[in-house]
Amino acid sequence: MAKILEVADLSKEFTLLILGGKKIHALEGLSFEMEEGEIVGLTGKSGVGKSTLMKCIYRTYLPTAGSIFLRRQGGETLDLATAAEHDVLALRRTEMTYCSQFLHAIPRVPALEVVSEGLLSRKCSREEALREARNCLERLGLPEELWDAYPSTFSGGEQQRVNISRAILSRPRFLLVDEPTASLDLKTKNAVIDMLLELKAAGTSILLITHDEHTLNRLSDRRLNLENGRIRHAVEV
Template identity: 45%
Template sequence: MANLIEMQGLQKAFTTHHLNKTMTAVEDISFGLEKGKFLGIVGKSGSGKSTIIKCIYRTYLPQHGHIYYDSEAFGRIDLVTAPERDIIHLRKNEIGYVSQFLSVMPRTTTLELVEQSLLETGADEETATLRAKEALRHFDIAEALWDSYPNTFSGGEKLRLNIARATVKNPRLLLLDEPTASLDNESKQKVREVIQKLKAGGTTLLGIFHDLEFMEGLCDYTYQMQERRMEAN
């Protein structure tokens, strides 16, 4: 089976200019992930796990290496050198990203946020509203909150909303950066159900989890940061 994403010799460093210091976050990271598979990235805190995810999403721009992605719109594309307009298109239509934190426009309601995710992909308003409501119900976000602004939400509510926004699109590639960090067991199970459904539908996933029990039975492979190697589960 062909790889959906392939990383070759990735290196990312950060420079603190006022101290004139450069710190290497990740170095010589290489792996390939087949379409429809789930890779869990594991390692101690500070080992660079989130940096890998952010380089794929192009929140960070690496200094060296390549990240090849088999895009539906553009074919094989290097996410490191791709034009910004192509990256924006991929984020809207093909690549989803879930972090621990919710960043939203002010004065946008909970329902509108999830609807916007679908409208970006070309869904009509009726379909966007219907699927947004289904996603919010699945993640137990009370209907009384749908017309509220999420900056008033608890950490767990914000995280569940973040997951709903990313997964409602059924992305081709979904990046998960500690998506269950502040969730209770019941909410974690909801996330697990969505991941299983997406995977069954062909979505490829890369995820970081400190909760190794949550990863049991979900991941096809793990990438060990310390040894810089990939293992089949």
């Protein structure tokens, strides 16, 4: 199997200007690799830097030091720590999707539009995108009367289903997913897990953050445990 991701000696520190320049070392010399088609579960206690790592890979955050090599579809390698903005944007549009811990809902955009957005940007017809979005929301048990409503007023679990549906439908080659099942009941959790496994079967590589043992057991091929900003040990499952 070819490598899809290689993170080498990655560090990220935050400078808190309102606290007189105080520094927070979120990640310190972190290294790990991911194979193509793998689901890697990223664990570690709250505040240890899991979301920060994911945001560095998606390039929401610029790392302080280190490299993040991503092998693209055509085989070319891009270092996300230094890549040009337009290369990062192109990658997000075609190959890499990030599903954040919380939905950042744009006011007055209906749920169906939010969910189909990822598919539309992948050159799918509007009709086909809406059909797939309905199918996805139905599988995740979001009541039909909410499909045309605005997710900004939804409950935590309803927002989470909109968020994960959008990410799944974009069918990325590489998916970053932060706590996709945290506020869901077991039945809905399993529906999300089944859909992520379908993505994996279609070839998607997934980096998954979760505190949920059931989700980890069903999904991850391998676990990485983050401690003090570094990978402490890997657990094979």
